[in-house]
Amino acid sequence: MIAAERVALIFDMDNTLIGSRIDFAALRRSVIGLLRAAGAVRQSDQDLMPLAMAQLIAMGSAYDCAHGTTLAGRIWEIVEVHEAAGLRDAPPLDEAGQILTALRARGFRIAILTNSGRRGALGALRLAGLIDCAETIVARDDMRAIKPAGDGVGEVVRRLGDLERVYVIGDSWIDGAAAAQAGARFIAYRRAATDFADRGVVPWRSIGHLSELLTLDFST
Numbered sequence: 316m317i318a319a320e321r322v323a324l325i326f327d328m329d330n331t332l333i334g335s336r337i338d339f340a341a342l343r344r345s346v347i348g349l350l351r352a353a354g355a356v357r358q359s360d361q362d363l364m365p366l367a368m369a370q371l372i373a374m375g376s377a378y379d380c381a382h383g384t385t386l387a388g389r390i391w392e393i394v395e396v397h398e399a400a401g402l403r404d405a406p407p408l409d410e411a412g413q414i415l416t417a418l419r420a421r422g423f424r425i426a427i428l429t430n431s432g433r434r435g436a437l438g439a440l441r442l443a444g445l446i447d448c449a450e451t452i453v454a455r456d457d458m459r460a461i462k463p464a465g466d467g468v469g470e471v472v473r474r475l476g477d478l479e480r481v482y483v484i485g486d487s488w489i490d491g492a493a494a495a496q497a498g499a500r501f502i503a504y505r506r507a508a509t510d511f512a513d514r515g516v517v518p519w520r521s522i523g524h525l526s527e528l529l530t531l532d533f534s535t
Contacts, residue, residue, distance in 0.1 A: 316534045317479045319422030324528070325471050326449070327485030328429035328436060329401075331504050332411045332525075333443045337401025340364070345393050346371050353378065353386055367489050368394065368430070369461045398431050402439040409525035415448035417529060424478065426471040427452045430461040430489075450475060463489040465496030472497070480533065482519070491516035502528070 329335035347363050350356045350371065355378035356363060363371070375386035419425045426449050429436045433454035440446045451474045458466040472478055483494035484502045488511050494501040500519035503511065508518050520531060 319533070320424070321477060321479040322533045323424040323426060323471065323475055323478050323481045324418060324533075325426045325428050325468060325481065325483045325499070326415070327483070327487065327490045327504075328427055328431060328440070329405075330408075330486045331484060331490075332408060332415075332427065332445055333402075333405040333439055334408050335401050335405050335439075336403070337397055339368075339397075342394065342397040343368070343371065345397075346375075346390050349389060349393065350374060350378070350386065353384060355386060367463050369463065369489075395432060395435075398435045402431065402435050405439050405443060407443040407445060411525055412444050412448055414525045414528065415445065419448070419450075423533070424475045425449045426475065428462070428467045428471055428483070428493075429453070430455050430467075432456060462487075463492035463496070465493045465498075468493050468497035468499055482533065484522075484525075484528070488514040488516050491518060502531075 326332050329337060343364055347360060355374055372387055372390050375390050378384060379386050415425055431454060433456040436452065436454045437446065451471060453467050453470050455461045458470050460466045468483060472481060481499035482502055483490050483499050484504055486504045486506055491501040491503065491511055492514065495516065501516065503518040503521040505523055506521060508521050511518065522528065
């Protein structure tokens, strides 16, 4: 049996804890348009749209290295504009504050991990009343590589320390991929396990409401 104090529950932010209005499809189209205009990509939109933002940024960075351009910086500017608009007044989901507080009261180590920038993330969490619900908040400024890389999960573990089991709760395949890379278990939120099959992501559990976390056995 694993004590609650040695179990970390790491929550994605956008569309897991708060109802983000970031238009990720529009964001990807803008970034792909920039890459295509520069000659950095030749693939079709159909092939590029499913890629994680980290993968698109890596394409821009590779082109920058080869041609002395500044695509990556311009991509981040686009990302920040979409984030600012999408995180404005984003409401908490599923009474997230009460649920995180209840889990923390049971002794679980609570963290939030987001690909959003720290300033925008902290502002959104503060307005949603969630800023004090986690022991630590890791934003993209705090990790070497954003999800689907496992760096952010590793940073949470480094900060919390003395853990036996780590769970990542999120709504996207990149959350599951980050969990797998870091050796954590993935709990899919509002998504069926079959939704991730084409990405090779296998959730430990799938939940439809955050309150279901209060009924799961994290001790084995």
